[in-house]
Amino acid sequence: MESSPVCEPKLVLVFSGKRKSGKDYVTDLIQQRLSRDICVILRLSGPLKDQYAQEHSLDLDQLLGPGPYKEHYRKDMILWGETRRQQDPGFFCRLAIQGAKQPVWVISDARRMSDVNWFRSKFPRQTRCVRVQSSEATRAKRGWRFTAGVDDAESECGLDSNIVYDWTITNEPDAPSLDLQLQPILDVAKEASLSLISDITDC
Numbered sequence: 001m002e003s004s005p006v007c008e009p010k011l012v013l014v015f016s017g018k019r020k021s022g023k024d025y026v027t028d029l030i031q032q033r034l035s036r037d038i039c040v041i042l043r044l045s046g047p048l049k050d051q052y053a054q055e056h057s058l059d060l061d062q063l064l065g066p067g068p069y070k071e072h073y074r075k076d077m078i079l080w081g082e083t084r085r086q087q088d089p090g091f092f093c094r095l096a097i098q099g100a101k102q103p104v105w106v107i108s109d110a111r112r113m114s115d116v117n118w119f120r121s122k123f124p125r126q127t128r129c130v131r132v133q134s135s136e137a138t139r140a141k142r143g144w145r146f147t148a149g150v151d152d153a154e155s156e157c158g159l160d161s162n163i164v165y166d167w168t169i170t171n172e173p174d175a176p177s178l179d180l181q182l183q184p185i186l187d188v189a190k191e192a193s194l195s196l197i198s199d200i201t202d203c
């Protein structure tokens with residue numbers, strides 16, 4: 001399958017981070033600061049969960065939410081998704097970007113080098129990588145418990161090393177405020193979304 005997006009983005013922010021590091025929280029904040037007209041959040045796990053829920057008659061809303069429901073199915077969802085990715089590493093990336101029209105794309109949940117490589121190869125000039133980092137103690141307060149087969153597997157560790165991040169956000173109560181840490185990213189996003197001179201295809 002090879003489908004191209006309707007519009008080329010001006011900036012693609014690819015976020016990764018461990019479970020309960022706050023990827024959704026941080027990327028939601030970015031969207032709030034930029035507005036929904038400028039920034040869209042795209043989840044690679046969105047089409048995965050959608051298809052998995054249908055095949056297993058599960059509650060999609062709960063799989064998409066932050067609660068314990070999805071944790072019950074996580075290990076099996078990972079294996080299910082990996083089978084698809086082995087056949088086609090860009091499978092969920094392509095589905096996730098379908099119909100995205102905003103100039104700034106925030107990919108909230110990259111987990112594997114193949115995800116990063118896919119965006120880097122499709123959008124080499126626009127792609128930037130961002131890591132969200134939290135201590136295990138903070139993640140535990142948000143509901144994280146170590147799970148063998150999940151926290152020691154590629155889904156959680158695939159982007160721990162061998163990647164240079166453009167920005168790292170420390171999502172801890174005693175860290176500088178998220179607004180302060182996100183300012184350089186927001187500045188780049190605002191500049192990219194406003195840029196009139198562009199050598200890429202506009203909508």
Ligand SMILES: Nc1ncnc2c1ncn2[C@@H]1O[C@H](COP(=O)(O)OP(=O)(O)OP(=O)(O)O)[C@@H](O)[C@H]1O
Nearest residue numbers: 017018019020021022023024025026066142171172
């Ligand atoms: N800075 C913060 N202040 C307050 N609550 C936070 C903060 N960061 C994260 N949380 C809360 O912690 C929980 C986990 O955060 P979130 O869902 O964003 O993590 P995640 O990295 O997307 O996790 P997962 O990979 O499991 O989806 C959520 O309930 C979220 O509201």
Ligand SMILES: C[C@@](O)(CCOP(=O)(O)O)CC(=O)O
Nearest residue numbers: 045048077078081109111155
């Ligand atoms: C199955 C999986 O997509 C679940 C992701 O869920 P979440 O981003 O933690 O809400 C993880 C994976 O693809 O390895």
